[in-house]
Amino acid sequence: MLAQQALFYHYGTLRMIEVGIVGGTGYTGVELLRLLARHPHVRVRAITSRKEAGMPVSEMFPSLRGQVGLAFTDPADAQLEQCQLVFFATPNGIAMEQARALVAAGVRVIDLAADFRIRDVAEWERWYKLQHACPELVAEAVYGLPEVYREQIRTARVLANPGCYPTAVQLGFLPLVEAGVVDVGQLIADAKSGVSGAGRKAEVASLFAETSDNFKAYGVPGHRHLPEISQGLTAAAGRPVGLTFVPHLTPMVRGIHATLYARLTDSTIDLQKLFESRYAGEPFVDVLPANSHPDTRSVRASNVCRIAVHRPQGGNMVVVLSVIDNLVRGAAGQAVHNMNLMFGLPETTGLEGLPVLP
Amino acid sequence: MLAQQALFYHYGTLRMIEVGIVGGTGYTGVELLRLLARHPHVRVRAITSRKEAGMPVSEMFPSLRGQVGLAFTDPADAQLEQCQLVFFATPNGIAMEQARALVAAGVRVIDLAADFRIRDVAEWERWYKLQHACPELVAEAVYGLPEVYREQIRTARVLANPGCYPTAVQLGFLPLVEAGVVDVGQLIADAKSGVSGAGRKAEVASLFAETSDNFKAYGVPGHRHLPEISQGLTAAAGRPVGLTFVPHLTPMVRGIHATLYARLTDSTIDLQKLFESRYAGEPFVDVLPANSHPDTRSVRASNVCRIAVHRPQGGNMVVVLSVIDNLVRGAAGQAVHNMNLMFGLPETTGLEGLPVLP
C-alpha cells in the first residue's frame, strides 16, 4: 500500500479523487454525501437525479446545509465519464445499464445496488427478475468485502458493494466456515434490520404507523440476499452451504443485528481465539470479549462491525451476534472503504467518525 | 363446562368472583386491572403494595381514572384470605411465601411470576438463585397453558401462569413436537421482546435512551425461561429436547415475536394442516394462512397468539413465526383466561377486546 500512497501524494500536493454519484436521493446517497463531504481526498463533481435535477442537495437534506454546495444534475448533463470513480446509489438494474460505457471511458465503478453481486447471471436474473445488461462485467466485478477480497479490490474496475444483510451475516459466519468447524449444511441466519433498510421510497409498508411499536419477519419463503450470502459462504467453505435466512423488520432507523446459529463439528476449538485471530488487524471488525452482547447503537453511524461468539451451556451450538450500521458498513461506509482501497489511500480515511451513542 | 356454568349463574343472579391482587404497581398489574375492570364476573377487593399503600391506583395509572376506585392496600390489611382468588403480579419469590396460607384458607392462587413453573425444585433454585419456600405446592401446581393443560386448570388450586417467552415459543413448537416430525435435539428459538417485558423497574438498561433505536441480544449464555420452555417441550415430545434459546430486546413497548427453527424428520407432513388442526377450536390461537408473516401489532392488547409456519424453498428446515402481546397473552390475559377456566366461565369472558392496530 505504501507505494500506491506515495504515488497518490505526488509533488507534495494533495491529489483529489474526482467522484460522481448516480442517484443520490435515497438514504445510501445522503449517507455517502455525509462521508464524502468530510473525506480529505474526494471532490464530488456531480450527483444525479432525473426527478430532482436543479434542486440543491441541501434542500432535500438540510443536514448537509453549508457543507455540500452541489445541486442534483440531470444524468444527461453530468459528464460522469470525466470522473475517476462513479458510485451508483440507485435501485437495482441501473448500474448495469451505464457501467459498460463508464468503464470503457476509464472510469471505475462502485455499485451499491445488487447488479454485480451474483456471479451466476442466471441465478441473478431469477432473483431480481431482470435481464442482465452486461454479464461480461459481472465476470470481472470484484465483491467488495475487504476482509475477504482486499487485494482484488485494489485493482477493481467494477466493484460490487455487498448488501447490508450479507455483510453482517458473512462477517459473522466467516471464521467458522473458513475454519471448517461447523456443519455448513445447516446454517441459520436470523437477521433484524432497521427500517431505513427499506429505502426512501413512498410505500405503505415502511410508514411510521405501520412499523413503529411493531416487529415482523418478512421474505421467509425467499429473500434476494439469500443467494448473495450463500455464494460468499460457499466460496469460504469450498463447498455448497445450506442456509436458512430469515430477515425481520425492527422499529429503529439504522442497524442490523444478525443472530447466527451453526452446529459445531469440532468441539475442541477455542471460538473466541478463532474469531480474534481471523479479524486481527482489521480496522472495521471488532471482536468483543467472551460473553458479550453487542448492541446496534454501538456501531451507529460508523463503519465498524462488532461481533460476539457464544456457545450456550457449552453445547454444540455456536451462536454468533454480529451488528452493523446498515447505511454505513452495510452501504455507504463500505463503499468508501472500497474506494480507499481502490485509490491507494489509508483504509480508514474519511471513516474515522466515532459511533453516536446514545 | 356447562355444569359449572350452571352453578355459577345460580338463581338468575350474576355471581362475582372476589379477587385480590398482590403487587399491582408493575405492568402486569396494571394490565390485569385493565382487563378485570371490564370483566363482568369479577370484583377486585384489594390490590396490595407495601410501598404505595394508600395511593389511589388511578393516581399511579391515570388510564384507570374513573374506572378503578381502589387504592393500594398494605399487604397486612388486605384480608386476602377472604378472596376466592389471588393473583400474584409480583417479582419472583413472593408468591411462594404466601401461597400456603392462602391455599389453606381455601383461596385459589394464580402466580404470574415463576415460583410454580418449574416442577424440578432443584432446577428452579439453580436458575432463580432462591430457596423454594413451598415445594409441596410446586408438586400440585398446574402450568397454565390452556392449550395443553385445559382440564387440569379447571380444578387447580395453585396455577403457574406461563412466562411470556415460554408462551410464544411453546405454542409455536407444540404441533411439531407433539407430532414427532422434527429433530427435537436441535431446536432453536430466536425470540424478540418489547421492553415492557423488563418490567416497571428503575434500571439503566431499560431506559428509553438505552433501548430506543437499538437492538440487542441478551442472556445468550442462559436465560431463566430456557428451563421452562424445555420442560414444556420435553413433556410434549415424551423425551428430552435440546433447545437453543436467544432472547433479544427490540425497541417497542409490547409484543413478542418468536422465530423458531427445527429440522424436519418427516418431509411428507402437511405443516399448514398440522398447525390448523392442532389449534382448531382454540379461542386464543390463530393459525395464519400459508406464506404469512404475523406482526406483533396484530395482537397488541389482545390475548391472541398468531402463528405462521414456513418451509423455506421446500427444504428440511421448518420456520415458525409466533407472536403474542407479552403483557396480555404473555401475562395478564392468560391469567384471566386461566381464571375463567378455574371458575367455570366461558373462556373468552373479559378478553373480547380487539387488537389495537395501528
Add this chain to the structure above:
Amino acid sequence: MLAQQALFYHYGTLRMIEVGIVGGTGYTGVELLRLLARHPHVRVRAITSRKEAGMPVSEMFPSLRGQVGLAFTDPADAQLEQCQLVFFATPNGIAMEQARALVAAGVRVIDLAADFRIRDVAEWERWYKLQHACPELVAEAVYGLPEVYREQIRTARVLANPGCYPTAVQLGFLPLVEAGVVDVGQLIADAKSGVSGAGRKAEVASLFAETSDNFKAYGVPGHRHLPEISQGLTAAAGRPVGLTFVPHLTPMVRGIHATLYARLTDSTIDLQKLFESRYAGEPFVDVLPANSHPDTRSVRASNVCRIAVHRPQGGNMVVVLSVIDNLVRGAAGQAVHNMNLMFGLPETTGLEGLPVLP
C-alpha cells in the same frame, strides 16, 4: 334520551343499526371497524373500497381476523342506500359527492373527513382547494362535538365529525372562552400529533426513517384545521378569536397533545373549578386534579380527552394541556359517540374499552 331508547329496544329485541362504511382502508377505517365489531347494536353491512374490492378486510388488517367477516365491496355494489347510517372514512371531497343521494334515500351520514365542517363554504373552498358539491347540506350539517352540540346531534341527518386537532384544542379552550376570562384575540395552540394522523398513504414524509427519532413543526404558515378551530371558538366566544396554531409531528403512532396558552383577563377565576364544572357529567372528558400533566398514553385506544389547567407561577398566562387519541376521540370513537346520540343509544355504548397503558 329515555324515550328514544325505549323506542330502540322495542319488543324486548335488540334492534341493530344497519351501517355502511365508505373507504375503510385507512387508519380511521380500521379503527371504526375495531369499535363497531364490538358494538352491540351495530351491523356493518358493507365497507367499500374501489381499489381493494373483493379482498377480505381481515387480510388487510389481520387484527380483525375472526372478528370481521366482510370483504371490501366496490362502491357500485354496496347498496349503501339500504343502510340507516353511512360513515365516510375517506379523503376530503368524497362524502360531499355522495351525501345528497344518501340523505335523499333517508340514510344518515357521518363524515369523518372535512367536507361538512366549515360553515362558510367559500372559506372551505379556499383551504381545501376544491369546489363544494353540496353547499345546502353544509348549511344543515351538525358539527359533531358532543360537549357543545349534543342536542343538535341527536337529530342530525348529516354530521361533520370534528378533526383531531380541533377536538383536542377546542375542548381545552372552551371553558376559558365560554366563560370570557381570557383574551380571545391572542390564543395560541401548540399541538403535537402522532404520525398516524398523516393517514395510511404512501408518502416519503411519513416513512419511519423520516419521522422516527425526529421532531418537527409543519404547516406554520397555515393548516386546514385552523379555520375549523377558529370557527368553533368564535361561536363559543360570541366574537372573532385570534388564534395561532402550530402543529408538530412527534414520533409516536397515536395521540395528540395540545398545549394551549391564553392571557387571563379575570385573575380571580378558579380555573380548576371552571374546568371541572364545565365538564361535569361528560362521559368522555376527564379534568385532572390541579398540577397534573396528562400523557397521551393515558387515553390510548380510548375515547377520553384528559385535560389539565395550569397557571404557572400564579401569573396571568393560563396553560391548558389536552390529550386525546387522534384515531379514537379524534376520529372513529367520536364518530361512534355521535352515532350513539343519533340513534338514541347510551352514549358510551361500544366505547367502554379502557386505555391501553403502557
Add this chain to the structure above:
Amino acid sequence: MLAQQALFYHYGTLRMIEVGIVGGTGYTGVELLRLLARHPHVRVRAITSRKEAGMPVSEMFPSLRGQVGLAFTDPADAQLEQCQLVFFATPNGIAMEQARALVAAGVRVIDLAADFRIRDVAEWERWYKLQHACPELVAEAVYGLPEVYREQIRTARVLANPGCYPTAVQLGFLPLVEAGVVDVGQLIADAKSGVSGAGRKAEVASLFAETSDNFKAYGVPGHRHLPEISQGLTAAAGRPVGLTFVPHLTPMVRGIHATLYARLTDSTIDLQKLFESRYAGEPFVDVLPANSHPDTRSVRASNVCRIAVHRPQGGNMVVVLSVIDNLVRGAAGQAVHNMNLMFGLPETTGLEGLPVLP
C-alpha cells in the same frame, strides 16, 4: 484570535490541551468523550467516577472501543490539578465543591451542570434547593453562549455551560429581544426534548415503556431552566422579561425543538433579514430560508442550531422554530466550542462531524 493561535502552535509543534473529566458515566460524559477522542488538540488525562473506578470506559460505552483507552479513575487519584482544563459532567452541586481548589491551582473549569449559570445566588439556591459552595466564583463565571459572550469566554477561568433548553430558546428569541421588536412581557417557549435529556439515571419515569409512544408536558408549574432563560433574555432586552416556559418529553433519544411565540411590536421589521444578519458568520447557527420547518434530525450529533422564523398569516405573532441536539449543542459540543475559544483554537475544531440523517 490570531495572536492566541500563534501562541498555541508554538515551535511548529502541535500543543495538546491536558484535560480531565469529572463524572463521565452519563450521556454528556460519553458525548464529550466521543468529541474529544477525535479532537486534534486534546489529551484526556483522566475521567473520574467514584462508583466505576477501574472499569475501562469502553466497557461501559462499547462505542468507544479501540478509541478511548482510559479507565475510570477514583476522584482521589485523578490529579486533576495537573490538567489545564477540567470538565464537570456531573449532577448539579458537584462542580461548586471542587472548582475553587482547581481554579486556585490554575486549572480552568467548564461546568456542564447548573452550578454557575445563575448569577443571583439566592435565586439559584431557591430553584436548586442547595446552598451554594462558592458564590465568589459565580460572580466571575462566564455564561458559555458563544453567540453572546464570545469575548468573555476566551479568558474565562470558570465557564458555565448553558442548559439544553436555554440554548435552544435563547438562540431563537435573541434576535427579536435584542432588536426590541416584540413584547418581552409575554414570551412563550413551548419546548420538546428527547429523553436523553433526563440523563442516564435509573428512574421509572425515563423507562422506554413509560416514554415510548407517548407524549407529555412536565414541570409546567416551574422548571429550573426558566430562571436561566429569563436571565439571559433579560440581559438581552435590557429589562425584565415575562416568560412562560413549558417543557415536554417526546419519544426520541436526542434533540430539542423549541417553538417560540412573541407578539410583534414593530410590524415593519423584516424578520428573515433580522435573523440572518444577527447570526451572519456564526459557525453554529444556521438560519433557514423563509417558510422552513427545521427537524431535529437535521442537527443530530452535530453542534449546529437551526432556526426558522415565521409570521403566520402575516399577523402580529412571531413564531420561531429552533432545533438543537441536546447532547451536543445543548451540552458536550457547546462545551468543546467553549474550550476552543478558551484555548485560542479555531472554533469549529473537533466539531466538524456532519449531522447523522436519517
